Amino acid sequence: MHEMSLAEGMVTAVQEQSKLQNFRHVKRVILEIGALSHVDPHAMEFSFEAATRGTLMDGADLEILSPAGQARCFACDSDVTIERRGDGCPNCGSHQLIVTGGEDMKIKALEVV
Amino acid sequence: MCTVCGCDGKGQTIDGHSHHHDHGDDGALNYGAGEAGVHVPGQSQTRLIEIEHDILSKNDALAAENRSRFLQQGIIAINMMSSPGSGKTTLLVETLKSLKDRPVGVIEGDQQTSNDADRIRETGAPAIQVNTGKGCHLDAEMVGHAMDHLAPEQGTLLFIENVGNLVCPAAFDLGETRRVVLASVTEGEDKPLKYPEMFAAADAMVVTKADLLPHIHFDVELLIENARKVQPRLDVLTTSATGAPGITPWLSWLNGLTLQFQEAAE
Structure with missing residues (x-):
């Protein structure tokens, strides 16, 4: 459950932001968790609730955006979308794919007071 | 309907946006009734700030520090990961016995006990145990601290044995030279x-x-085929630490890596 340490890291990052951007409470957190990132959205939801309890993010809504996995296929020379790692190219079936997107794990935005 | 955001003032959201200000029972817009209790002209009580903060940025920054430290000291750091029981420590012990002519060091990650570091030290190699407690992976900060304690000499081949876990360690860059x-x-x-x-x-x-x-x-070729489906450029080294075919392919790979780095340094 590395999502727990990531959620705890998020709280620290948001606490730092609260000093820089002068806010006291977070009402909503918008996360981007790419389909090919290292985070399971359900585990993140669970960890988020536990890690934010008693902090300035307590009770905040968590919104998770999940951009699809993007890859470049070297066999058919095309840019494709893949659901998960290990999938073949949807055009030609080759596994000569290099992932080009959908790996990010970011706090996109905060709705704050 | 609220003229500010177009909502009906009852908490519904439009286009996925939640409600940015409070509506009183009489339909009044109460900018001063929000959580902050004041109204700053030009700024609503609630605001949306875009921060684009990478969740792993703190770890990645510490990993970058480790990486530059490794480079400066000519250290090649190998982050070794696997499920528990796949033979990381046994491979390491045999590897260290074969590397008597060069400086080596080991950072051992486990949730509990110093059993693995003890096994490593029996070979004469310096080792430091990192107990992660409930933690399921090593992170860059732990490796940085372990480096302070281990203080490996210039040109060390440093093995970092991660916590036995095929999931979590993948997300954490330690600053390693190779994974x-x-x-x-x-x-x-x-x-x-x-x-x-x-x-x-x-x-x-x-x-x-x-x-x-x-x-x-067990079909080794099938294992390799599956592994290359997710990582087409993966090097594969078939070994046994206790019998044939031995660990020569792995030692050669380590030597090749060392030569590559020595050439790059010259």
Whole structure:
């Protein structure tokens, strides 16, 4: 459950932001968790609730955006979308794919007071 | 309808946006009734700030520090990852016995006990145990601290044995030079497909316990094929720490890496 340490890291990052951007409470957190990132959205939801309890993010809504996995296929020379790692190219079936997107794990935005 | 945001003032949201200000029972817009209790002209009580903050940025920054420290000191750091019991420590012990002519060091990650570091020290190699407690992976900060304590000499070949876990360690950059994943022949050939993040993040896969192959049903080629489905450029080294074919392919890979770095440094 590395999502727990990531959620705890998020709280620290948001606490730092609260000093820089002068806010006291977070009402909503918008996360981007790419389909090919290292985070399971359900585990993140669970960890988020536990890690934010008693902090300035307590009770905040968590919104998770999940951009699809993007890859470049070297066999058919095309840019494709893949659901998960290990999938073949949807055009030609080759596994000569290099992932080009959908790996990010970011706090996109905060709705704050 | 609220003229500010177009909502009906009853808490519904439009286009996925939640409600930015409070409506009183009489339909009044109460900017001063929000959580902050004041109204700053031009700024609503609630605001949306875009921060684009990478969740791993703190770890990645510390990993970058480790990486530059390794470079400065000519240290080659190998992050070794696998499921528990696939033979990381046994491979390391045999590796260290074969590397008597060069400086080596080991950072051992486990949730509890110093058993593995003790096994490593028996070979004469300096080792430091990092106990992660409830933690399921090593992170860059732990490795930085371990480096302070281990204080490896210039040009050390440093092995970082991660916590036995095929999931979590994949997400955490330690600043390593190379990432190696071990897969033993007593596991399934589909491990790379079941745990793709780990194999996708690896530079090399060491197949371990290959001396058992005559006694079990295991298709090494299928394992390799599956691993290359998630990482097409993966190096593969088939080994046994206790029998044939030995660990020569792995030692050669380490030597090749060392030469590559020595040439780059010159």
